[in-house]
Amino acid sequence: MPLVNSPLLSTVLALAATLLALSVVIQIFQEIYKYLTQSKSRAYANSLKDFLGPWANLLYRPGVLFNLEVRGPFQFKRISPRGSLQPLAKDDLLRAMERTCPPWVQRAAKALELECRLDQRTESGASANWTQFLAELSKVERAETGYWDAFEVARFLSAWGHNWEPGSSEGSIGEITVAGNRFVPANVRIAFRQRFMPHIERAATDYTQFERNVDFSYQRRNLRQTFVLAFLLALLFDLPFYRLYNMARAVTPDQAVAVAENALRADSTFQRAIRTDSVTEDMVREWAAQARQILADSTLHADDLVSPARLEEIGRHGWFSHLFSCLVTALLLSFGAPFWNDLTSSLLQFQRGRKRGTA
Secondary structure: OHHHHHHHHHHHHHHHHHHHHHHHHHHHHHHHHHHHHHHHHHHHHHHHHHOOHHHHHHHHOOEOOEEEEEEOOOOOOOOOOOOOOOOOOOOHHHHHHHOOOOOHHOOOHHHHHHHHHHHOOOOOOOHHHHHHHHHHHOOOOOOOOOOOHHHHHHHHHHHOEEHHHOOOOEEEOOOEOOHHHHHHHHHHHHHHHHHHHHHHHHHOOOOHHHHHHHHHHHHHHHHHHHHHHHEEEEEEEEOOOOHHHHHHHOOOOHHHHHHHHHHHHHHHHHHHOOOOOOOOOHHHHHHHHHHHHHHHOOOOOOOOOOHHHHHHHHHHHOOOHHHHHHHHHHHHHOOHHHHHHHHHHHHHHHHHHHHHHHH
């Protein structure tokens, strides 16, 4: 008997196509869930806390990051006072971390950064910009907020090419001047950041590893979501693996081809939809309708939730075997739509090729 008419090939093709269709449904549900819960943001926030430790919480303080106050999904007005932190580029993350530092540390870092870029050295060994910064630092009074941060900056500079004459115990920081040519901005900047911004320097050095950690964490979260959603789908719509297999065995070769074509078409349509830059509420509604249509396919027989009569039947035959078979379905669906798409495409091409050869 030609392989094209083989029940085994038709069964495998129909089963692979059915799992592809269900994988698309799972992916639709997952995209909707991620849209509603901002799953990627949560994975990024958790990875950021693991990477930075307590410093990560400071990124949420007012004025550190912008555009965090946003409307939630389907909200006509802003209810939540704070939105979710989205993945940041390296430079954006480092700048945000710098804004969590005390004000005088930030001012000193910016002044040193500018001093390294300027090529306007005077006889005093520093530019007018740096001289102005030192003058402002010298006038900080003990009663002012941030005095001790300014004091630590002054003490640091006194060890790196500056003369410091401390003021009275109740007065200002005291006069700070450049000690001739001993002030080398590039060296001072490196030492300053290591002293006052060690967490930022570590973040800059290990950022590539942090990106890998974020990707790995997000993939694990997605796999966990896929498995849970697949298991719930198998339970609610009564799709244990043995039932999927029996449905696949019942189809003819032509029906198997039709199931495969429909599943590939549904996957292609959805993959084009999720390539857009942003997800909208209209897209979510459209995806939900598409998932319903796939589940309502007559070949799947999964357009309704499991019935009470079916529950009684499952109870008579044993819940353990039913749950185990649902777990098998969930495990197979966890392979993902790309896997079942490739397998279905290969089997469909093979069957078509054999059919042409026997025509």
